[in-house]
Amino acid sequence: MKIGIFDSGLGGLFTMRRIVSRLPRYDYVYLGDTKRIPYGDRSRETVYRFLEEAVDFLFRRDCGLVVVACNTASAEALRRIQTEYLPRHYPDRKVLGVIIPAAEQAVKNPGAARIGILATRGTVRSGTFAKEVRKLRRGARVFQNAAPLLVPLIERRAPAREIRPALQSYLQPLLRKRIDTLILGCTHYAIIKRQAKAICGPQIRIIAQDEILPAKLAAYLRRHPEVETRLGKGHSRRFLVTDLMDATKILAQKWFQGPVAFTIVRLPEQAG
Ligand code: DGL
Numbered sequence: 001m002k003i004g005i006f007d008s009g010l011g012g013l014f015t016m017r018r019i020v021s022r023l024p025r026y027d028y029v030y031l032g033d034t035k036r037i038p039y040g041d042r043s044r045e046t047v048y049r050f051l052e053e054a055v056d057f058l059f060r061r062d063c064g065l066v067v068v069a070c071n072t073a074s075a076e077a078l079r080r081i082q083t084e085y086l087p088r089h090y091p092d093r094k095v096l097g098v099i100i101p102a103a104e105q106a107v108k109n110p111g112a113a114r115i116g117i118l119a120t121r122g123t124v125r126s127g128t129f130a131k132e133v134r135k136l137r138r139g140a141r142v143f144q145n146a147a148p149l150l151v152p153l154i155e156r157r158a159p160a161r162e163i164r165p166a167l168q169s170y171l172q173p174l175l176r177k178r179i180d181t182l183i184l185g186c187t188h189y190a191i192i193k194r195q196a197k198a199i200c201g202p203q204i205r206i207i208a209q210d211e212i213l214p215a216k217l218a219a220y221l222r223r224h225p226e227v228e229t230r231l232g233k234g235h236s237r238r239f240l241v242t243d244l245m246d247a248t249k250i251l252a253q254k255w256f257q258g259p260v261a262f263t264i265v266r267l268p269e270q271a272g
Helices: 011-022 044-060 071-089 099-106 121-126 128-136 150-155 160-176 187-200 209-223 246-255
Strands: 002-007 028-032 063-068 094-096 114-119 141-146 181-185 205-207 237-241 262-264
Touching: 002 011, 002 044, 011 028, 011 187, 011 209, 011 246, 028 044, 044 063, 044 071, 044 121, 063 071, 071 094, 071 099, 071 114, 071 121, 071 128, 099 128, 099 181, 099 205, 099 209, 114 121, 114 128, 114 160, 121 128, 121 141, 128 141, 141 160, 150 160, 150 187, 160 187, 181 187, 187 205, 187 209, 205 209, 246 262
Parallel strands: 002 028, 002 063, 028 237, 063 094, 114 141, 114 181, 181 205, 237 262
Antiparallel strands: none
16 A cells, blocks of 8 residues: 655645655655645635545555645644544545644744744634644644745745745734744745745744654654555655646656656546
8 A cells, every 4th residue: 555645736745755755665646636726715615525535536546544745634624534534434544634743843842832833824714733732732822824825926936036025924923923933834835944944033943844744754654553564665656636837847856856757637536
């Protein structure tokens, strides 16, 4: 069986390259729903339906474990997938998200007391990050801001001079709250973490998911030999997208240091 990695777009590829380099022997299938991105501005019900379609698609491609790299889908729909969909349809498969690992990392530093979250509108609206952070650190002050313009800018490879003013204006309200930790709560924001660091300065600790997920996944596999032993170790990688833009090809080639062969697929699968 394979490890599936799902994102609404190309941001998850940035996380995947770090996962693959930490855990290279497994077989991977990436699925990016590039045709229907952004998820961040959609209703909760739609995000749930899209995630269910994606998870089902990956399970049919022999994934035993799916990592939902997309924060919006993790925040708005993962719990329902885990508690309703899996027990009914795939009781022996696993779906993991990214919110709890990021929240755990944010509170790791004993000094973390004022935590900022930059995310999509959907993730902010769900309140999931704030809830998970407060569960782990009672009394933490959590401040959120939605950054709806960033994902489209990143997906089309906008230059830094276009991204920087948008990023700055989204970070300002969080900086005014004197945050000590910033969670980049969207797969895509890890791609611009250097710019975020430059704006925030050295005092603010930045949590970028591409840096934390590989170790979290490795730890999960160590704790769950019943999952790990079922995973194939053939070093294979497949890259599936629902639409293919030039920007995706260029960025994937840069991140994986060579051309990436994408296959365009249809979601939901059964649609004619
Ligand atoms: N991949 C999504 C996330 O991590 C962001 C893009 C979107 O809005 O679909 O939240």
